[in-house]
Amino acid sequence: MDITIHSTFLPQNDPDASLAFYRDQLGFEVRNDVAYGGMRWITMGAAGQPGTSLVLYPPVASPGVTDAERRTIAEMMAKGTYATLILATPDLDGAYARLQAGGAEVVEEPTVQPYGVRDCAVRDPAGNMIRIQERR
Template structure:
């Protein structure tokens, strides 16, 4: 049966802006940036960890009709699409300070939890992002 999850997908409204955020601010690296004609296949991953990629996809054909894509864009703009990413980090507070210095806006500061320390932010398109420093 299955051996791994290789790709996850989130919707973004502008792939170049998404690159600026995910690569320029969060420090991920581009894995693939390919013009397929009918869409741009744009994936990023944690540096040195290409086995798990995030597809930064614009809502539209061929996956969605233009009518549905417009509805998805409207929901995404409202932060109601439910896209979620959760990263792990060795030092949540240090990562928070680094990203704060790069202008990342947070929805929640680092907080002690039963499972470790984590915090939250949203990307420029309303997708929820958390990163966690797991308990030892």
């Protein structure tokens, strides 16, 4: 089977703050920015990976989700327990310094984990957990 990861969705509740975080702090390129019904979907990705995208979406636009579920999603996003994105870089210390200088909420400084990976963790403006692993 010939299959690839095309895109993945990550919730955001402030498109401008999310855009600044992913574009300005992480260096992702904006591929699409669509407004519809008072909401925005922003498609981004790493410049060297044109076939893989991250779509920042408004979770209230999820079909079939009840109001109670929306409240639960908002609570989980605020705690950083709803969604996680794992990125990789050859310069973990540089990425961490850039995020820290940009005011990202630090969850864990660069650390060697018991399972052998060196990484750090921050939250994006929506509260999503972003882990960045050091690529050797």
